[in-house]
Amino acid sequence: MHFLWDGLRQGVxxxxxxxxxxxxxxxxxxxxxxxxxxVASLLGLPLGLALGLGRFRGRRVGLTLGNxxxxxxxxxxxxxxxxxxxxxxxxxxxxxxxxxNGVIVAQTLLAFPIVVALTAAAVQAVPAGLIAQARALGAxxxxxxxxxxxxxxVGVMAAVIAALGSALSEVGAVVLVGGNIEGSDQTLASAxxxxxxxxxxxxxxxxxxxxxxLILLLAGALTVLQQRGTVAxxxxxxxx
Amino acid sequence: MTRDPDAPSTLLSASALxxxxxxxxxxxxxxxxxxxxxxxxxxxxxxxxxxxxxDALAGMLAASRGRVQRSGRVAVALQSPDLAxxxxxxxxxxxxxxxxVPRSQRAPRARTAxxxxxxDHLSDRxxxxxxxxxxxxxxxxxxxxVRPDVLLLDEPFAGLDAVTRAELLGDAESALRSAARATxxxxxxxxxxxxxxxxxxxxLDGRIAATGxxxxxxxxxxxxxxxxxxxxxGSLTEGDETLLTRPAHxxxxxxxxxxxxxxxxxxxxxxxxxxLQLDHGRLFTVAPIPGPRTGERVRLRVDGGVRFRTPLSTxxxxxx
Numbered sequence: 001m002h003f004l005w006d007g008l009r010q011g012v013x014x015x016x017x018x019x020x021x022x023x024x025x026x027x028x029x030x031x032x033x034x035x036x037x038x039v040a041s042l043l044g045l046p047l048g049l050a051l052g053l054g055r056f057r058g059r060r061v062g063l064t065l066g067n068x069x070x071x072x073x074x075x076x077x078x079x080x081x082x083x084x085x086x087x088x089x090x091x092x093x094x095x096x097x098x099x100x101n102g103v104i105v106a107q108t109l110l111a112f113p114i115v116v117a118l119t120a121a122a123v124q125a126v127p128a129g130l131i132a133q134a135r136a137l138g139a140x141x142x143x144x145x146x147x148x149x150x151x152x153x154v155g156v157m158a159a160v161i162a163a164l165g166s167a168l169s170e171v172g173a174v175v176l177v178g179g180n181i182e183g184s185d186q187t188l189a190s191a192x193x194x195x196x197x198x199x200x201x202x203x204x205x206x207x208x209x210x211x212x213x214l215i216l217l218l219a220g221a222l223t224v225l226q227q228r229g230t231v232a233x234x235x236x237x238x239x240x
Numbered sequence: 241m242t243r244d245p246d247a248p249s250t251l252l253s254a255s256a257l258x259x260x261x262x263x264x265x266x267x268x269x270x271x272x273x274x275x276x277x278x279x280x281x282x283x284x285x286x287x288x289x290x291x292x293x294x295d296a297l298a299g300m301l302a303a304s305r306g307r308v309q310r311s312g313r314v315a316v317a318l319q320s321p322d323l324a325x326x327x328x329x330x331x332x333x334x335x336x337x338x339x340x341v342p343r344s345q346r347a348p349r350a351r352t353a354x355x356x357x358x359x360d361h362l363s364d365r366x367x368x369x370x371x372x373x374x375x376x377x378x379x380x381x382x383x384x385x386v387r388p389d390v391l392l393l394d395e396p397f398a399g400l401d402a403v404t405r406a407e408l409l410g411d412a413e414s415a416l417r418s419a420a421r422a423t424x425x426x427x428x429x430x431x432x433x434x435x436x437x438x439x440x441x442x443x444l445d446g447r448i449a450a451t452g453x454x455x456x457x458x459x460x461x462x463x464x465x466x467x468x469x470x471x472x473x474g475s476l477t478e479g480d481e482t483l484l485t486r487p488a489h490x491x492x493x494x495x496x497x498x499x500x501x502x503x504x505x506x507x508x509x510x511x512x513x514x515x516l517q518l519d520h521g522r523l524f525t526v527a528p529i530p531g532p533r534t535g536e537r538v539r540l541r542v543d544g545g546v547r548f549r550t551p552l553s554t555x556x557x558x559x560x
Contacts, residue, residue: 127320127322129318129319129320129321129322130322130323130324132318133316133317133318133320133322134335134338135300136298136300136315136316136317136318137315137316137335137338137339137382137383137386138313138315138338138339138340138386139338140338143337143338147324147334150324150325151324151325
């Protein structure tokens with residue numbers, strides 16, 4: 001039990017004293033999470049919209065792959081990616097193995113199916129009549145997608161939050177692709193794992209507490225964006 | 241044949257139009273022409289292919305045979321009045337954005353359309369808080385606001401209670417009238433058709449069964465099937481002819497020439513609907529309250545109705 005208490009105490013001290021090790025880990029973690037979530041969203045939102053709203057051959061296969069991607073084992077992805085990134089392997093020329101960029105690529109690939117599958121599910125819940133009416137009044141694909149994104153905002157933001165959560169807390173792919181190199185591509189989650197392996201449980205707890213705080217902060221900010229306007233709607237509906 | 245140069249221009253036409261859904265012919269050999277200023281009501285029972293025809297005319301569904309020609313832009317108000325999660329005015333402005341109306345024109349055009357449908361006072365309300373009737377009005381306003389050359393409305397009064405429907409029908413009739421626009425309205429309620437139509441098109445089993453001014457069709461339905469669909473529910477076999485009647489054609493009269501047995505009596509708001517069994521047929525009428533009881537014998541007379549030749553297999557002799 002004293003590990004928990006020590007961890008909490010050390011965590012607070014590390015944060016309060018601006019420990020450079022923690023600051024560096026936090027910065028790397030934020031960079032990895034922000035870039036991988038942004039890229040996964042940039043690529044995943046259009047694909048999720050197309051799969052959720054489109055009517056084309058192969059759509060169900062795409063949805064199945066997206067949903068299967070939700071359970072993609074990070075260790076498996078990390079293993080395959082690291083093998084592909086070996087110097088003589090197909091991606092070797094990109095020099096991504098044991099680099100921060102390699103870690104960002106791995107995290108993006110993990111976050112991508114989350115964004116795709118959850119976005120597709122969210123926009124499928126938009127009333128079909130509204131989408132059909134938009135098309136009947138001349139809306140092009142861009143207008144229909146913007147309408148669906150806005151109508152399914154809560155679900156789409158949940159997809160982005162889930163992708164961010166994955167990028168913040170995942171360790172398997174980070175360690176395999178990045179090598180967990182301190183000062184280079186080590187994140188808060190992979191650093192906590194390293195401390196556990198070394199038997200420094202209090203230190204691991206302290207890093208874990210910082211990570212949890214970061215998750216709460218970022219998820220909280222996104223939740224504010226997600227829920228903006230929804231409370232007013234519920235209040236207005238209530239009297240009827 | 242020469243064309244009248246003053247005649248309104250044709251905005252929409254279909255020739256030998258056939259449409260399939262799931263490999264099945266739903267609309268067959270439809271020919272129609274719609275001119276500016278005209279209000280055509282498409283009437284038919286459930287499953288007759290009305291919505292499918294509308295989708296094909298709008299270009300939302302491909303024709304399996306035949307062709308559709310459109311002159312100008314076509315807007316469709318679908319049956320379901322789904323609105324986006326924003327204010328009423330923003331919903332109409334959104335439709336104008338879809339239609340390609342410049343941003344500066346959207347707000348005034350939205351206000352005008354909402355006023356035409358009597359819901360301008362709801363402009364700032366969230367669409368989610370509207371009643372069914374209000375949603376229908378905003379849905380119609382959205383379609384009117386885009387000012388299409390051809391407006392297609394799929395059951396715009398569906399799902400409303402009688403009072404709300406009557407109010408909306410009255411307001412919509414004037415709002416929908418435009419000399420520049422051609423309008424097709426799909427309905428399955430005959431009362432709505434009489435209230436709105438310049439021209440009525442009856443669709444039965446995917447084919448045009450009758451077309452013409454509503455009063456003319458009601459007085460001279462071209463076939464027995466059309467007559468029955470238009471409310472000729474009474475039937476008397478007289479030799480090689482069948483007389484079809486509407487309740488208004490039949491009246492109870494102690495001096496009347498026909499004798500009938502009341503087999504059913506259903507109370508209505510303003511009277512009693514009677515089902516009357518005769519030797520050679522069955523008639524329906526509405527009598528003042530309290531009306532005769534079930535099992536009672538009454539005398540009656542028939543004024544009007546339409547006659548069709550009875551198929552040989554169903555002819556019976558008349559006992560009088």
